[in-house]
Amino acid sequence: MSSPLDPVFAALADPTRRAILSMLLEDDMAVTDVAEPFEMSLAAISKHLGVLTAAGLISQEKRGRVKWCKLEPDAxxxxxxxxxxxxxxxxxxxxxxxxxxxxxxxxxx
Amino acid sequence: MSSPLDPVFAALADPTRRAILSMLLEDDMAVTDVAEPFEMSLAAISKHLGVLTAAGLISQEKRGRVKWCKLEPDAxxxxxxxxxxxxxxxxxxxxxxxxxxxxxxxxxx
DNA sequence: TCGATATTCAACCATTTGGTTGACGTTTGC
DNA sequence: GCAAACGTCAACCAAATGGTTGAATATCGA
Structure with missing residues (x-):
């Protein structure tokens, strides 16, 4: 049927999401800063971050109006x-x- | 952008395909035998094998009327x-x- | 208080994915 | 030669994916 590996591999299958993970390897980042290098809307990046969060590959913590994204390499x-x-x-x-x-x-x- | 990793991770995201790879870890198999344990049509398994082949994760060789599937772990x-x-x-x-x-x-x- | 910043939400769209069924071409064995 | 076995193809379908835009929400700074 399914396994916890499904969303992990599915998340890794998209090059934008792999690039995001590489960026987060260097440091935690706000959503807007994650989106900056990409030629797509902020909403699209927000969705990608949702996919990564659902897979457990990152976590998101809101401080003030900024939502910080943090790599969760254990996933x-x-x-x-x-x-x-x-x-x-x-x-x-x-x-x-x-x-x-x-x-x-x-x-x- | 895309990379050769895209089809590999995408192929691994499906539990049926991961199960097929695990089966092939033990031995090369014919398409019909790969399909036997699954509750889906032979055509569906044939498509899954096509995805795995496109990702380079397996190779297929036809001998007579039987098509043999072989794991390609290097991929x-x-x-x-x-x-x-x-x-x-x-x-x-x-x-x-x-x-x-x-x-x-x-x-x- | 007000405008700007940060982020998500909702609706929409095109494409891909994972499955079905039935017809089809090969190869095999009797 | 012919039926059965092996596997794919084509058409179809529902659902998921990856993107867009515009409105909404929440917070910050002045």
Whole structure:
């Protein structure tokens, strides 16, 4: 059916939204400042920010009349782990999978 | 603007397509066999496989009347690298991996 | 208080997406 | 040769997506 990964990957599928995430990597930003480099309306950017918020990739906090946008990189973790499982366990080499688990478990990190 | 990441993330946004990729992780499969566990038409699965092929995530080779589907995990590399730029994912987080598996396997249809 | 700034909302539009069904072309096995 | 199996194609549909504009709301600064 669906999973929490659905809205994350869907949000990442749009280049405008990926660009927004990259911008927020440097610092928190107000909605108007997020919109500034893009050649589209503020309302469109507001919608994109809504999609990113719904996916959990950013959070928004209103202070005064300004709404600040903040990256929430933890939301990428599930998606990242899902993808890595393909790179590392290609052709489901079960031996490799178990070696991977052993290494991960013995490494306190 | 667009980038080669667009179709990859868009393809991953659908749970049916992610389930198909997981199946192909175990072995190459014929289209009919890919479709078997899903409660939708063969034509719908054929379209999903087309989306995955367009994204480069699988390849398809016809032998006789059977078309074989093969995972192409390298296509995930670009997306993976993009996500690494957000840091914090250098090592696979096993807790997150297990949470992911629990969710992903429990709502499979 | 008033005007400007910040942001969202509502209505609308075109395009894409994910599904259906039925017809169609190939390949296979008897 | 012919029916069955494999898979796609074309047409259609409903819903979601990504954008627009204009009005609305809330806050700030003077």
């Amino acid at each position: 990428l973790r599930g998606a990242s782990v899902w993808m890595q499982s393909f790179g590392q366990f290609e052709a489901v080499n079960l031996d490799a999978f178990e070696r991977f688990l052993a290494v991960e478990l013995s490494d306190d990190s | 995930l590399r670009g997306a993976s690298v993009w996500m690494q730029s957000f840091g914090q994912f250098e090592a696979v987080n096993l807790d997150a991996f297990e949470r992911f598996l629990a969710v992903e396997l429990s709502d499979d249809s």
